[in-house]
Amino acid sequence: MRLKDRVAVVTGTASGIGRAIAVRFAEEGAKVVTSDVRERPIWDQDGRSTAELIEEAGGDDAFVQGDVSDPAQVEALFDGTVERYGRVDIALNSAAVFNSSEIMETTEADWDSLMDVNLRGAFLFCKKAVATMLDQDPINEVRGRIVNVSSQHGMVGPPDFCGYGVSKAGVAQLTRQLAVDYARRGIVVNAVAPGRIVTGTHPGEAEYLGGAEPDEGLRYSLSRTPYPRLGRAEDVAGAALFLASDDCSYVSGHNLLVDGGWMAY
Numbered sequence: 001m002r003l004k005d006r007v008a009v010v011t012g013t014a015s016g017i018g019r020a021i022a023v024r025f026a027e028e029g030a031k032v033v034t035s036d037v038r039e040r041p042i043w044d045q046d047g048r049s050t051a052e053l054i055e056e057a058g059g060d061d062a063f064v065q066g067d068v069s070d071p072a073q074v075e076a077l078f079d080g081t082v083e084r085y086g087r088v089d090i091a092l093n094s095a096a097v098f099n100s101s102e103i104m105e106t107t108e109a110d111w112d113s114l115m116d117v118n119l120r121g122a123f124l125f126c127k128k129a130v131a132t133m134l135d136q137d138p139i140n141e142v143r144g145r146i147v148n149v150s151s152q153h154g155m156v157g158p159p160d161f162c163g164y165g166v167s168k169a170g171v172a173q174l175t176r177q178l179a180v181d182y183a184r185r186g187i188v189v190n191a192v193a194p195g196r197i198v199t200g201t202h203p204g205e206a207e208y209l210g211g212a213e214p215d216e217g218l219r220y221s222l223s224r225t226p227y228p229r230l231g232r233a234e235d236v237a238g239a240a241l242f243l244a245s246d247d248c249s250y251v252s253g254h255n256l257l258v259d260g261g262w263m264a265y
Helices: 016-027 050-056 071-085 108-134 162-185 205-209 216-224 233-244
Strands: 007-011 031-036 060-065 090-093 144-149 187-194 255-258
Touching: 007 016, 007 071, 007 108, 016 031, 016 050, 016 060, 016 090, 016 233, 031 050, 031 071, 050 060, 060 071, 071 108, 090 108, 090 233, 108 144, 108 162, 108 187, 144 162, 144 233, 162 187, 162 255, 187 233, 233 255
Parallel strands: 007 031, 007 090, 031 060, 090 144, 144 187, 187 255
Antiparallel strands: none
16 A cells, blocks of 8 residues: 555556556555546457456546647646545656657658657646646655656667657656756656566567467567566556655656666666
């Protein structure tokens, strides 16, 4: 119960990493407001929503359908949370879109979509989170904690990740900038940076999770990862929990890699 009675807003919760984080926060005692453009995952065969998983775990959830690239919807997400619970202790931004291509194959529409959701969405989310947290009393020296989901791809230049990598590098820098600007006012800002995480949403992953031999792409990822398996969404959720909890009392402006040692190799 490391987040007992804390209020958390989590975006990108329909599936994958955001889903795992929201459930873990609820298991640790947080009141969680989840948000995504859709409520249910498109790949999970049992079709349960994240809200249902949270409720089954005994947690308290309120789902708000929303698009982080729309400032009015971001405003409504935070204002509704404050109206319901009185404050926002944790703001975790996991909403993102994905595209893998080199610059000559990246269309303007692809680029705009990546920047609108991944970077503009992070900007709008963090701006409203800061405004909300500055208006509330601190708990144990901290008015609030912002956790962004950046990426290993925002720290290196892997082939064919032009737009996605640039958007996530922006998220990493936004995290550092906010940490510097608002630390003295009681807001702690960090990011969790996943490496190769298998969630079942990309080709070959569902089969791999079901026990099949990894395909060529997964074999490459395994060969680059010192840890003897690929990452799981729950691995990222554990790191996010640390950054969102009181245990993270003197860590700010950090991008915490969850990559099985890939970047150390």
